[in-house]
Amino acid sequence: MVDLLQKPQIICHTQKSLDYAIHDVKWIPCSAKFIAVGGKSNGAGIVEIYALTGEGVEKRGEFCKKEHFKCATFDASSLRNRHLATGDFAGRLQVWDLEDNLVPIYKTTEHKAVINAIDGVSGAMSGCGAPEIVTGSRDGSVMVWDIRQKDTPVAKFLATEGTTGRDCWAVAFGNTYNNEERVVAAGYDNGDIKIFDLNTMKVRWSKCVKNGVVGLQFDRKNIPMNKLVATTLESKIHCFDVKTYHPKKGISVCNRKSTQFDNLDGQTLAPKPGDIYDDRRFRNSVPLEICYDGLINYPIRRVEKDADEIPYGVAGELTMLQNTVVSEQPVTSFDWCADKMGLSVCSSYDQSIRVLITTKLKYH
Amino acid sequence: MMGMAENCKKLNSDVYKIVAHMFGRKDQLFYRNTISRYRISEIDYIQHCKDGKEMEKIYHVLLSGEEGVYPHLIEAAEERLRQLKPKSKWLRKTCPDLEGWVTNISRHNKELETRKNDETRSDTAVRIPKKLEDVPVRNREKRISSINYSAWDKYDPDTEILKMELAEEKEKMGVIEKQKRPKPKKSVSFNKYPTEAEAVYASNREKEKGNEFFKAGDYDEALQCYTNSISSKPCVNNLNNRAVTYLKLKQYELALEDCDRVLTIERDNVKAYTRKGEALEKLERYQEALDCAEFAVQKDPNNGVAQELAERVRKRCENKLTNTRMKIIEIE
Numbered sequence: 274m275v276d277l278l279q280k281p282q283i284i285c286h287t288q289k290s291l292d293y294a295i296h297d298v299k300w301i302p303c304s305a306k307f308i309a310v311g312g313k314s315n316g317a318g319i320v321e322i323y324a325l326t327g328e329g330v331e332k333r334g335e336f337c338k339k340e341h342f343k344c345a346t347f348d349a350s351s352l353r354n355r356h357l358a359t360g361d362f363a364g365r366l367q368v369w370d371l372e373d374n375l376v377p378i379y380k381t382t383e384h385k386a387v388i389n390a391i392d393g394v395s396g397a398m399s400g401c402g403a404p405e406i407v408t409g410s411r412d413g414s415v416m417v418w419d420i421r422q423k424d425t426p427v428a429k430f431l432a433t434e435g436t437t438g439r440d441c442w443a444v445a446f447g448n449t450y451n452n453e454e455r456v457v458a459a460g461y462d463n464g465d466i467k468i469f470d471l472n473t474m475k476v477r478w479s480k481c482v483k484n485g486v487v488g489l490q491f492d493r494k495n496i497p498m499n500k501l502v503a504t505t506l507e508s509k510i511h512c513f514d515v516k517t518y519h520p521k522k523g524i525s526v527c528n529r530k531s532t533q534f535d536n537l538d539g540q541t542l543a544p545k546p547g548d549i550y551d552d553r554r555f556r557n558s559v560p561l562e563i564c565y566d567g568l569i570n571y572p573i574r575r576v577e578k579d580a581d582e583i584p585y586g587v588a589g590e591l592t593m594l595q596n597t598v599v600s601e602q603p604v605t606s607f608d609w610c611a612d613k614m615g616l617s618v619c620s621s622y623d624q625s626i627r628v629l630i631t632t633k634l635k636y637h
Numbered sequence: 638m639m640g641m642a643e644n645c646k647k648l649n650s651d652v653y654k655i656v657a658h659m660f661g662r663k664d665q666l667f668y669r670n671t672i673s674r675y676r677i678s679e680i681d682y683i684q685h686c687k688d689g690k691e692m693e694k695i696y697h698v699l700l701s702g703e704e705g706v707y708p709h710l711i712e713a714a715e716e717r718l719r720q721l722k723p724k725s726k727w728l729r730k731t732c733p734d735l736e737g738w739v740t741n742i743s744r745h746n747k748e749l750e751t752r753k754n755d756e757t758r759s760d761t762a763v764r765i766p767k768k769l770e771d772v773p774v775r776n777r778e779k780r781i782s783s784i785n786y787s788a789w790d791k792y793d794p795d796t797e798i799l800k801m802e803l804a805e806e807k808e809k810m811g812v813i814e815k816q817k818r819p820k821p822k823k824s825v826s827f828n829k830y831p832t833e834a835e836a837v838y839a840s841n842r843e844k845e846k847g848n849e850f851f852k853a854g855d856y857d858e859a860l861q862c863y864t865n866s867i868s869s870k871p872c873v874n875n876l877n878n879r880a881v882t883y884l885k886l887k888q889y890e891l892a893l894e895d896c897d898r899v900l901t902i903e904r905d906n907v908k909a910y911t912r913k914g915e916a917l918e919k920l921e922r923y924q925e926a927l928d929c930a931e932f933a934v935q936k937d938p939n940n941g942v943a944q945e946l947a948e949r950v951r952k953r954c955e956n957k958l959t960n961t962r963m964k965i966i967e968i969e
Contacts, residue, residue: 286735303838304746305739327736352835353754370755378755395759403761419763427764452761474767493846496858611842613738630735 281615285599286628287329293319295620297344297606301371302396303352306333307608307618308371309626310359312341318361320345322371323626330628336374340365348446348494349393349404349420358406360388366408368420379420386411394446394455394494401495402452407445413438415459417471430459430469439463447491447515448498458501460486466503468515482511491515599627683713689722696725745834752832830869840870847878856885873903880912884919892916907936911943918946923953 295311305325312318320342321335340361350356350368356378357369364384367377390409395402405427406418417428432438443460455471466486467479484505492500501513602622610616615631686692696714718725781788830836847862863879876899883892896913899906914929930947933940 301746303742303749303834305742306746325739327739351754352749352838353752353832354756355749372753401761403759403764405764417764421759422763425766427766429766430769469769471764474769476769493849496846612742612838613735616735 281631281633283599284630284632286630287325288625288627289323289330290623290625291321292624294341294622294624295605295626296342298618298620298626299345299347299357299608300610300612300618301355302347302611303355304612307610308345308357309620310342310345311620312362313337316341318342320357320359320369320371320374325628330626334371338367339363343388344391346391346393346406347396349396349406351396351404358391358393360384360391360408360410362387364388364410364412366391366406366418368406379418379423381418381424381426383416383424383426384408384410384412384414389440389442390444392444392446394449402449402455405446405455407457409441409444409459411440413441413461415441415444415457415469417457428457428469428471428474430457430467439465443486443489443503445489445491445501446494447501449495450497454497456498458489458491460489460503462486464505466501468501478515480513482509484509599629600625680710680713683710683717686717687721689718689725692718692721693725745837748832748834836870840866840872840875843869844875844878847875847882851878851882856882860886871898871902873899873906873909876902877906877908877912880909880916884912884915887919889916889919893920905932905936907933907940907943910936911940911946914943914946914950918950918953923950926950927954 291309291311293311293313295309297310298307299310300307301322307323307325309321309323310319316339318338318341319335320338322333323330324333338361340363342359342361345357345359347355347357349358355371357371358379359367359369361367364382364386366379366381366384366388368379369377388408388410391406393404393406395404403419403421406420407415408418409415413432415430416426419427440462441459442462443458445458446455447458448454448456453472456477457469457471458466459469460466462485464482464484464486465479466482466489468477469475470477482503482505486503486505488502488504490502491498492502498515501515503511503513505511599619600621600623604619604621607619608617610618615633617629617631618626619629620626683692683695686695692714696711696718699711699714781792830839843862843866847859847866850856850859850862860879860882863875863882866875867879876895880892880895880899883889883895893913893916896909896916899909900913903909910929910933914926914933917923917926917929927947927950930943930950933943934947937943
């Protein structure tokens with residue numbers, strides 16, 4: 274039950290208009306700064322660094338490169354170097370030192386088309402395993418990289434031979450609770466969700482959710498995998514309880530569909546480390562954006578045993594915490610600040626970035 | 638423009654400036670009217686304003702500081718706005734500690750920047766590329782077509798059923814065996830951070846993880862996380878949280894230890910006193926428990942947990958007291 278008085282509020286703290294299309298925003302770990310990546314109208318890619326000050330945001334630096342940057346992550350770099358990994362429209366994965374950005378520290382050109390999604394693991398956030406980066410591309414491949422190894426990926430997941438690969442829209446690392454275990458979840462444009470086990474190199478689980486998967490996220494990367502949240506086109510959220518797998522019943526799931534919006538164009542998701550997810554939905558004709566916080570209420574018993582004493586998972590339910598329209602145009606990216614609960618930044622199609630504050634999250 | 642400057646001089650009123658800003662200085666006539674409307678002492682005007690929306694605008698302009706900084710006006714405007722429109726969005730204090738957080742995190746950021754290290758180091762070796770194993774397909778055997786009579790003649794339903802049952806059994810056994818297998822131990826050490834910032838960061842992340850486990854009811858996992866957090870950097874919060882986890886796990890001595898550690902860092906931490914009281918109660922050291930609970934109540938009179946605890950423990954203490962007294966009376 275969400276107490277009325279404890280209902281969180283989403284408040285726009287600062288807004289800043291920029292002169293390029295912003296594709297992704299990310300907080301720099303352990304600082305009050307964030308980066309915005311995107312592309313200018315002349316085709317150049319741009320990375321800008323902003324700092325949060327008492328009054329608003331202040332630009333601290335920028336650099337331009339040849340191609341539009343599509344996605345970025347800090348999750349594979351340590352706190353002491355804080356290197357930024359980016360994926361661009363030409364399919365290049367590059368790792369940058371923000372202070373010395375003339376040439377990338379690491380570069381690959383294995384992907385043939387735009388890198389839609391990127392995720393990192395074992396950087397500042399979790400202490401075990403090798404630091405790796407996963408990329409999902411339009412060419413249908415998902416590749417895992419270790420920046421200590423040049424040119425070739427450490428793992429590769431391609432479409433089966435003879436078929437054209439589906440456009441990969443979302444990737445996420447999870448299950449990294451010791452040095453060996455690690456999985457990659459990938460979501461495709463036809464609604465397929467696959468969990469690849471990097472330890473055994475097997476497809477651990479796959480499911481089709483009928484609509485294109487635009488966002489995938491484990492609740493935490495560095496625990497035995499627990500919950501996987503997928504957001505799809507047509508405004509649906511699927512939350513899978515991946516903790517328990519039953520040979521027949523499979524994985525339990527709870528979904529939620531927004532009823533207010535029917536003609537959705539795209540949607541992305543970014544969870545706070547933990548149980549609260551944000552997703553943004555937008556429609557094509559009348560651009561409209563709402564911020565949605567879903568909270569997963571655990572059922573009293575998460576694991577039940579069937580007649581044969583084999584445990585199966587019991588999904589909880591999703592509760593909407595708050596929705597707010599923060600911009601007239603759709604939101605393209607969103608990131609929670611790991612260092613400060615409730616602080617987040619988002620970018621939208623009106624070429625502006627907004628720093629948002631969500632209050633009272635600690636009660637949920 | 639000249640007229641405006643003259644008027645400005647004549648009135649020399651702060652509110653005048655605000656009004657000028659509000660109406661965008663575009664319509665000369667409207668402008669004069671507004672001046673006459675606001676020809677009162679500015680504080681007076683704010684205090685007698687009855688329109689919530691107008692008050693909001695004035696307050697916003699004052700806060701923006703575009704017309705100069707007038708602390709007394711801001712104060713008056715805020716007070717009036719609180720009376721007129723208590724739910725106004727300008728009154729919402731969004732994140733009062735944001736600035737403090739920015740200074741604090743910037744200090745850590747500075748430390749990380751000065752001690753920058755470009756090396757990518759990891760204890761784990763680079764993954765050796767392997768080929769993805771094929772997806773197991775369920776019905777790989779060929780189906781017998783309905784007109785293939787010779788094949789159907791050979792088909793024995795009983796053996797097929799037996800086969801299926803065996804396969805099912807095997808699958809079941811596999812799952813049960815998997816459950817029995819012990820969990821691999823986590824092989825990470827959390828106490829080798831060269832910078833303070835890294836230690837604090839790791840400590841906070843582990844604490845948050847612990848909080849989630851705690852909320853979900855996985856106390857053993859929560860304990861592990863809090864212990865990791867404490868080994869990175871002990872602070873009041875993670876010690877307090879571990880104490881309550883120990884209480885849940887019925888390890889009262891250890892809870893007591895953590896509470897005492899908190900109290901050495903922060904002498905009058907109410908939470909620590911309450912939890913110490915609870916632990917002492919369970920260890921049947923009622924008098925000490927009562928002292929802790931009463932101290933907590935005194936510090937925070939609205940603390941329900943502490944009040945209940947105090948009451949419970951007081952009864953216990955009284956029971957003991959009456960018992961001893963009885964013995965004394967016996968002599969008569």
